[in-house]
Amino acid sequence: MKIILAGTPMIGHLNPLLSIGRxxxxxxHEVVGHTASAHRHRFQAAGASFQPFDDVIDQDLSDLDxxxxxxxxxxxxxxxxxxxxxxxxxGRLVAQDASLRALLGRFPADLVLTDNLFLGTFPLLLGxxxxxxxxxxxxxxxxxxxRDDGAPHGPGLPPASDDAxxxxxxxxxxxxxxxxxxxxxxxxxxxxxxxxxxxxxxxLNDASVILPDLFFQPTVDAxxxxxxxxxxSLHFIGALPLPAIETPLPDWAGDVSRATTVVLVTxxxxxxxxLGEVVAPTLAALxxxxxxxxxxxxxGRSIETIPGEIPDNARVAEFLPYDWLxxxxxxxxxxxxxxxxxxxxxxxxxxxxxxxxxxxxxxxxRVSWSGVGIGLQTDTPRPVALRKAxxxxxxxxxxxxxxxxxxxxxxxxxxxxxxxxxxxxxIANHVSPHPxxxxxxxxMS
Numbered sequence: 001m002k003i004i005l006a007g008t009p010m011i012g013h014l015n016p017l018l019s020i021g022r023x024x025x026x027x028x029h030e031v032v033g034h035t036a037s038a039h040r041h042r043f044q045a046a047g048a049s050f051q052p053f054d055d056v057i058d059q060d061l062s063d064l065d066x067x068x069x070x071x072x073x074x075x076x077x078x079x080x081x082x083x084x085x086x087x088x089x090x091g092r093l094v095a096q097d098a099s100l101r102a103l104l105g106r107f108p109a110d111l112v113l114t115d116n117l118f119l120g121t122f123p124l125l126l127g128x129x130x131x132x133x134x135x136x137x138x139x140x141x142x143x144x145x146x147r148d149d150g151a152p153h154g155p156g157l158p159p160a161s162d163d164a165x166x167x168x169x170x171x172x173x174x175x176x177x178x179x180x181x182x183x184x185x186x187x188x189x190x191x192x193x194x195x196x197x198x199x200x201x202x203x204l205n206d207a208s209v210i211l212p213d214l215f216f217q218p219t220v221d222a223x224x225x226x227x228x229x230x231x232x233s234l235h236f237i238g239a240l241p242l243p244a245i246e247t248p249l250p251d252w253a254g255d256v257s258r259a260t261t262v263v264l265v266t267x268x269x270x271x272x273x274x275l276g277e278v279v280a281p282t283l284a285a286l287x288x289x290x291x292x293x294x295x296x297x298x299x300g301r302s303i304e305t306i307p308g309e310i311p312d313n314a315r316v317a318e319f320l321p322y323d324w325l326x327x328x329x330x331x332x333x334x335x336x337x338x339x340x341x342x343x344x345x346x347x348x349x350x351x352x353x354x355x356x357x358x359x360x361x362x363x364x365x366r367v368s369w370s371g372v373g374i375g376l377q378t379d380t381p382r383p384v385a386l387r388k389a390x391x392x393x394x395x396x397x398x399x400x401x402x403x404x405x406x407x408x409x410x411x412x413x414x415x416x417x418x419x420x421x422x423x424x425x426x427i428a429n430h431v432s433p434h435p436x437x438x439x440x441x442x443x444m445s
Contacts, residue, residue, distance in 0.1 A: 001029040001427060004109040005048065006100055006118055008089070009036035009061045011269040012339055013115040013140050016218055018243035020113065020138075021046040023416050024423075032107055034100065036060045046243065051107070054099040057092050064088070065273055076357050076379060078180045081154075084358075089117050090188050094195055096120020109133050110427045115140045116208045116215070119188070123197050125211040134430040136214035136423070141338055141359040142366060143217055143224050144205045145231065152176045153205060156361030156377060158369045159225050181205070209234060213426045216419070219342050220409040223370055235422060238413030239346035247321040255315060256328050259293035263390065264329045268337035269299040271357060276307040277380055278335045278354050285387035287311035295325065331393055333386065335379070336360030336367075345372060348407035350399040352389045354381040371402035 003024055005017040014035060024031045025047035033043030037052040038060035044050055052058050065071050068087060074080040097120045100112065111134040114121055124132040144153040149160035150170035160166045185204055192198030200207050209215045215233040217224065218240060256262055265282040267275060279296055283306070286294050296316040298306070303316050310316060322343060332344045335355035341363055344351055351373035353364035364375025374389045381389075393399045 001111065001423060002107065002109045003029060003031050003423070004034055004100070004103060004107065004112045005031060005043070006034040006096070006103075006112060006114045006120070007039075008115050008118050009039055009053075009059065011062055012337060013117065014039055014042060015243050015339060016138050016140065016240055017113065017115065018042055018046045019240035020419055021048045022241065022243065023419060024048075027420060032103070032109070034103055038062075042243070045246075051103050054095060054102065057095040057099060061088060062269065063273075064270070078176075081358070082180060082183065085184050086187055089119055090184070090191055093119040093122060093188070093191050097123045097195070100124070104133070110430075111136060111423055113138060117141075119208075121212065122188075122192065122200075122207070123195060126192070126197050126200075129430075134214075134423075134426040135212045136216060136426065137208055137212045139215065139217045142362040143209070143234075144359075144362070145209050145227070145234075146203065146206055147225060148228055152181075154180075154359075154361065156356070156365035156375070158365055206231075213430065214422055216422075218339075219345075220406070220413060222406060222409045223342070223345060223366055223372075225366070225369070235418070236413065237418050238410045238415040239342060240415050240419075242323050242343070247319045249321065249324060250315065250317050252315045253324075255293060256295065256325065259328075261292045261331075261394065262295060262329050263292055263331045263333060264295045264297065264325065265333040266297040266337075266340060267299060267335045268340055270337070271335055271355070271360070272299040272301050275301060275305055278333065280307045281381055281383045282333050282386050282390075283311055283314055284308060285383040285390065286313065289313065295320070295329070331390060333390065336363035336375075338363055341367065345403060345406045346410040348400075348404040350393050350403040352376065352386065352393055354378055354386070370406065371398065372406055373399055373403070 005021050007014045007017045021031050031048040033048045033050045035053060036058050040050045061067055074083055096118060100120050113136045116137045116139050121135050125135060149166050150173055151157040152173040157169060160169055188204055189199035202210060210231050212233055216235055216237045218237055220238055221236045265279055267278050275298060283294060286292050290313050292313060294314040296314060297320045298318050300318050326347045326349060329349050332349055333352045334340050336353045341351060351367050353367045354376040355364060356377060356379050361377060364377055367373045368375040373393055376385060376389060
């Protein structure tokens with residue numbers, strides 16, 4: 001198979017693609033990474049070739065505040081989300097499409113895999129099926145297709161259990177759609193129309209799942225709200241192996257193995273500009289608990305950016321090898337990064353989640369709904385609230401038991417073989433626009 005992995009140039013969006021890249025390369029398939037040049041080394045470390053985006057979008061988006069300084073002046077909520085969708089995702093669609101088509105001209109792939117917020121596949125998906133390769137999307141957020149109970153995506157609402165709640169949810173949706181999802185839909189239709197395509201026949205949140213030949217959701221169905229008629233493209237693929245990142249063990253690694261109770265706290269690699277939101281209050285909440293070792297991963301931020309004191313029972317690093325650390329962790333405190341949460345659950349580790357920005361309210365709601373932890377539904381939890389939640393999750397067996405049951409569901413999924421089997425089936429069922437079976441020789445930079 002010849003596969004292109006095209007991703008939004010943010011670490012959390014690229015990590016799943018890198019994991020799948022390693023699987024494909026190990027299977028002897030030809031793989032080309034396609035994103036900003038700053039991430040070339042990541043794809044090469046996975047054994048893939050690399051072709052950068054066209055110059056107009058060859059920009060690392062890992063630090064959005066640096067790329068878009070105006071973000072700092074926007075309040076969290078619909079206004080900030082609308083900015084991100086218009087500028088970061090929808091606004092790059094046309095250039096992504098051009099860059100991807102140019103690469104396909106040089107490397108006629110059998111299949112293109114992108115994260116679900118890389119919208120540059122939409123022009124191909126809305127065009128003639130026999131003039132494109134098979135296309136797969138990979139979810140980097142909780143599933144946001146239209147729910148059976150009519151709840152709007154974003155506020156973090158659990159499934160409705162009665163008709164009155166359903167009515168409330170639909171009223172909320174009718175209030176939210178005109179001010180957020182409606183304008184977002186209009187914007188993507190406008191952008192598509194500028195290149196003579198569209199409009200979308202369905203809502204954007206549904207189109208990202210329905211249009212591609214495959215949609216991979218990197219979790220298990222037990223961690224997602226049930227739907228009566230899920231899209232045929234949707235496949236839950238469990239937990240992928242972590243991408244190949246050379247992160248050495250910290251010099252205090254022995255403290256972790258000797259600790260009675262280990263709590264990991266992280267704000268991930270994107271929403272970590274203010275470590276005073278979750279990291280610092282967690283340190284304050286547990287500073288007088290010498291029986292608990294608090295391990296902090298700053299996601300690349302300098303340790304000096306953590307406000308307040310670092311107590312004696314804390315150990316801090318910018319990055320940590322999670323495959324080594326997570327099996328030794330008793331609880332994860334996080335702002336709700338989807339990848340972190342799913343990896344913790346795959347290891348049977350319960351969680352306390354404090355976050356509402358981007359998709360994080362939805363992640364926290366699923367943590368509470370599934371019984372694997374507590375979602376605090378705030379971006380700025382107070383130390384007293386964190387301590388109460390942490391002690392509750394550590395002290396009540398039901399959270400650990402629920403997380404362990406979830407881990408078993410992850411174990412029941414053969415992620416690597418599932419991905420390969422679905423790729424092969426999608427390619428076999430697709431009318432290829434490149435009928436020549438001879439190998440393609442492509443100079444890779």
